Amino acid sequence: MRVLVCLKQILDPDVPARDFEIDPAAKAAKRGGANLVTNIFCENAIETALQFREAAGDVKVTALCYGESSAEDCLRKAMAMTVDEACLVEREGNTNPDAAAVGQVLAAAISRLEQDGGPFDAVLVGRESGDWGTGQTGGVLAEELGRPALGFVESLSPGNGGITLRRQTDVGIEVAEAEPPFVVTITNNEDNVPRIPKTRDVMMSYRKPLQKVSLADLGLDGDEIRNGFSSFEVEEIFVPTDEVDCELAEGDTLDERVDQLARKIHEVVASIG
Amino acid sequence: MDPTQATREVFWNIQYTWLVYVLMVPTLAVFGWGFWLKIRRWRAGQPAVRFDRLGERFQLFLRNAVGQGRTIKSRYAGLFHSLVYTGFIVLFLATTVVAIHHDTPLHIMKGHFYLIFQSLIVDIFGLFVLVGAALAAVRRWVSKPAKLVYTDEASWILVSIFVMALTGFIVEGWRIAVTDDVWAAWSPVGNLFARASDPLMSDAAMQTGHVVIWWFHLLVAFGFIAWVPFSKMSHVFTAPLNIFTANLDGYGGSLKAIDFETAERFGINHLGDFTWKDLLDFDACTECGRCTDVCPANTVGKSLSPRDIILDLQALMHERGDSVLANGNGNGSGNGDAALLPIIDQKTAVSPEALFSCTTCAACMEACPVHIEQLPKIVDARRYLVMEEAEFPEGMMDMMNSLESRQHPFAGTQFSRVDWTEGLDIDVMADMDDPAEAEVLMWVGCGGALVERNRNTVRATAKLLKKAGVKFAILGREESCSGDPARRVGNEFLFEMLAKGNVETLDRYGVRKVVTSCPHCFNSFRNEYPQFGGSYEVYHHTQFLDQLVGSGKLPANGPGAQAGNGETITFHDPCYLGRHNGEYDAPRNLLAQVGGARQVEMHRSRNTSFCCGGGGGMAFVDEPPDQRVNQERAQEAVDTGADVVAVGCPFCATMLDDGVNARRGERDVKVKDVAELLWDAVGETEETGEAAS
Structure with missing residues (x-):
């Protein structure tokens, strides 16, 4: 069996608030002193795939990323976590393609990988990214591939003929039997915390081959991807500011202060209307 | 009575003296064989450079082996060990004198030398052995401190030593009594036995008894000598060797780098990966338990016991090590499977749980009288778990993720x-x-x-x-x-x-x-x-x-000169400033600059300081509420009555802040860095426009 995990490299979401800045012209976050990391749900997806491989046996796990050359780090880390092979679709320039474009690119790359190495039984995508958080890539990718999709999956295990999926819902855990091929989005739970790679695997990850392809290699028009597929446009982007206006209720006694406070609440409520 | 002619007859009352020499052969053969086995084991270990810097090594040897520098730091044990140790040396010299006198043409055992050394001094030091063994017996069988290991072997060693000293005095006493030795007064202890026996026993009984006890004494002594390499008494030789080959670079430099390109394994989980010095460490342990006694993790009830790590590894080496080390040649290249005998074992003291509760404070190494290096072994085993197995506590995982x-x-x-x-x-x-x-x-x-x-x-x-x-x-x-x-x-x-x-x-x-x-x-x-x-x-x-204050560049008599406000300050030595790097005075000198404050010391301070609990990555691990090292230390600080606990380390500051808040009760106790206190004392500065806080 073959399992594919899609990864996204994002700006470290744990960057201290004061270090986070927006570039209003580019309508994007500034890199600043922040580091680039693998989106956490994507790491959960890697861990889920590896655990499935450990349970099912003969499974080959492939990692795929559409990103800048720096995203090679994410794929190396995935290989250190013992993903079998990795492929980077090189993104040129500092663009923020939307889910429609990303889905298009990933689908093309998956087709290419499947031509070379056979079909993927399961494609795993993180639930959402820690930067834009639109949560659409999984669905769009499934549509592009023409495969069924399930969201909020927390584990895969070998089932009767198919693959058993556990997914989180508002009312509890839903267990589904799925027949490959399919696409799932992975959410986190206490069992798919990404593993720390063994040092020897970290060292080996730099010796494993990493396939790199360009949009042109996939038969895609780079300009079209960058410009043509956007289903929406970012109007403005800013860091919300908390404005706190603090006023202390005055008065000599507690009763007076409570009165004062009640009166103030009335005023505020009345002003909001 | 001419004192220049004073002497005594060697082998008085003893026949078949040739038997002594015959018995000596197997005794020394077993003794030599035992140590040969040990040396062969050590030599199978990985290489280590420990015969360099001979001058420094000799100094350390004189101070801590010959001079017992560390052993005597524990008062009671130091006292009885010194008594037995010096006693044995003098008795060994006395036996050598007898041998030279009897078996060579040099008849040196006579005259004033006989009276002063061979009689008086030897008697006094013999008494030392008797008293020392008795004091040790009281500790082992009456006061029973938890840090000791209570083995039959240890008991038999004590009994043997006591019996050897006692029988020595008995044969001396009966010889004096039967021969009416004119120089009896020069052997006060032997003479005491003679005077005590005289009214109770006939000369004939004493003479017969003398023969029996004399041979018994000899057999016990020879048996003891043959047993030395197979018991913890081997420390008589392994401890001085271990001290001579100790790490001279201080605890702070005791971890070695790994060549990741060539290393077969990262860290140590196999007996064959230890250096010969590590293997010698295992054999040098005297089971005194001082390392475990001072271990912060052990003190708060965790399973870590540096003593048991060393002893379990010693046992593993003795029971199964020979085939591993001999066949595997120590590097795993020979009899592969045997060389891969794992040392980390959930069922022994070398369990992952114990290894990951070490704060790397080095208190164990500072306490060890024979300079065993526990810490590098613990870190080497951690290296194996972390890098080869990716096994470690959750808090450490988050920390490493963040570092990466x-x-x-x-x-x-x-x-x-x-x-x-x-x-x-x-x-x-x-x-x-x-x-x-x-x-x-x-x-x-x-x-x-x-x-x-x-x-x-x-x-x-x-x-x-x-x-x-x-x-x-x-x-x-x-x-x-x-x-x-x-x-x-x-x-x-x-x-x-x-x-x-x-x-x-x-x-x-x-x-x-x-x-x-x-x-x-x-x-x-x-x-x-x-x-x-x-x-x-x-x-x-x-x-x-401290240098800036010393050179007058930091005037301590600023507006905040009396910032101490009559408060009491106690300084907590950070392990990595104190024990690891030997700096105890600079922070105390600076605190002395805080006018109006008084310094008090905690019971455990300077080189015996007790860790805050934050070292070794432990600051990132959630400890069980009833096993928190920081609270143990905070209690000690609070108990001094100090108003301020001064620190010199950001980890100590956070650990002790938490600990003091949990243990200060109603009292207001602050935790402050030495720099903060000094700034308060130095006061405001125009350059920064900031007033002292």
Whole structure:
């Protein structure tokens, strides 16, 4: 069996608030002193795939990323976590393609990988990214591939003929039997915390081959991807500011202060209307 | 009675004396064979350079082997050990004198030498052995401290020593009584036995008894000698050798780098991967238990026991080591499976749980009378677990993840590396036209910049440096973790990456002098970065500030000169400043500058200081509520009655803050860094426009 995990490299979401800045012209976050990391749900997806491989046996796990050359780090880390092979679709320039474009690119790359190495039984995508958080890539990718999709999956295990999926819902855990091929989005739970790679695997990850392809290699028009597929446009982007206006209720006694406070609440409520 | 003719007959009353020489042959053969086995085992270990710097080694040998420097630090045990130790040496010399007198033409056992040394002094030291053994017996069978290991072997050793000394006096006494020895007064203890026996026994009975006891004494002594290499009495030889071959570089430099390109395994989980010195360590242990007695993790009830780690490894080496070491030739190249005998075992003292509760405080190594190196072995086993098995506590995992992706261990911090400089106008190397203008790099450290309660410490340090006119700069966002927590938990790979990165950054700016307020960074820079090509003049902030005060650049009589307010201060020695690097005085000198304050010492201070619980990556691990090292230490600080617990380390500060808050009761006890207290005392400065807080 073959399992594919899609990864996204994002700006470290744990960057201290004061270090986070927006570039209003580019309508994007500034890199600043922040580091680039693998989106956490994507790491959960890697861990889920590896655990499935450990349970099912003969499974080959492939990692795929559409990103800048720096995203090679994410794929190396995935290989250190013992993903079998990795492929980077090189993104040129500092663009923020939307889910429609990303889905298009990933689908093309998956087709290419499947031509070379056979079909993927399961494609795993993180639930959402820690930067834009639109949560659409999984669905769009499934549509592009023409495969069924399930969201909020927390584990895969070998089932009767198919693959058993556990997914989180508002009312509890839903267990589904799925027949490959399919696409799932992975959410986190206490069992798919990404593993720390063994040092020897970290060292080996730099010796494993990493396939790199360009949009042109996939038969895609780079300009079209960058410009043509956007289903929406970012109007403005800013860091919300908390404005706190603090006023202390005055008065000599507690009763007076409570009165004062009640009166103030009335005023505020009345002003909001 | 001519004292120049005084002597006694060797082998008085003894026939078949040739039997002594016959018995000596198997005795010495077994003795030699036993040590040959040991030496063969050690030689199968990996190489280690421990016969260099002979001058220093000889000094250490004189101080701590011959001089028993560390043994006597424990009063009671030190006393009885000294009695037995000196007694045995003198009795051995006396036996040698007898041998020379009897078996060579040099008849030296006569005259004043016979009376003063061979009779009086030998009697006194023989009594030492008797008394020493009795005191040891009281400890082993009456007071029974928990740190001891209660084995039959230890009991038999004690009984044998006592019996040898006692029978020696009995035969001497009966000889004196039967021969009416005119020099009896020179052998006071033997004479006492003679006087006591005289009214009770006939001469004939004493003469017969003398023969029996004499042979019994000889058999016990010869049996004891043959037994030495197979019991913990082998420490008579292994301990001095272990002290002679001890690590001379201090605890701070005791961890070795790994060559990741060539290493077959990372860390140690196999007997065959230890060096010969490690294997010698196992054989040198005297089971005294002082290491476990001072271990912070053990004190609060955790399973870590440095003594049991050494003894379990010793047992493994004795029971199964010969085939491993001999066949495997120590490097796994020979009889592969045997050489891979694992040492980490859930069922022994070398369990992952125990290994991961070590704070790397080095109290065990400081307490060990024979210089066994427990800490590097614990870290080597951690290295195996972390790098080969990826097995470690959750808190350490978060810390390492953060180090990997953010180069600092404090995941979720709300501060950047430069936030603390607000309003202080501090130069950042990258923004300077000529970074060489900065004479000193102030290495802030993650614990100083990113943890809220420590930002005051680094602010105070920076303000003090400014006031003293020191030209310094920081690296700002270019600073990253020194790697200390990674190295202590066993992630040598991560440590090496961080260390190399920092050396590269510092070399790019031509940094020569580094001042840091974190003893962990201090230790890494000072003792560990030279392994990666980084050699700097490194100071802990207390050392540097102490120099500034000493040279008059920091006047201590500022507006806050009486900032002490009559308060009592107790200083908590950080392990990585004190034990690991030997600095105890600088912080205390600075506290003496805080006018109006009084210093008190905790019971465990200076080189016997008790860890705050934060070292070795433990600051990132959630300890069980009833096993918190920081609370144990905080209680000790609170019990001194001090108003202020002074610290010199950001980890100690946070650990003791938590601990003191849990243990201070109704009393107001503050935890403050020495730099903060000094700034209060030095007072406001025009340069920064900031008043003392």
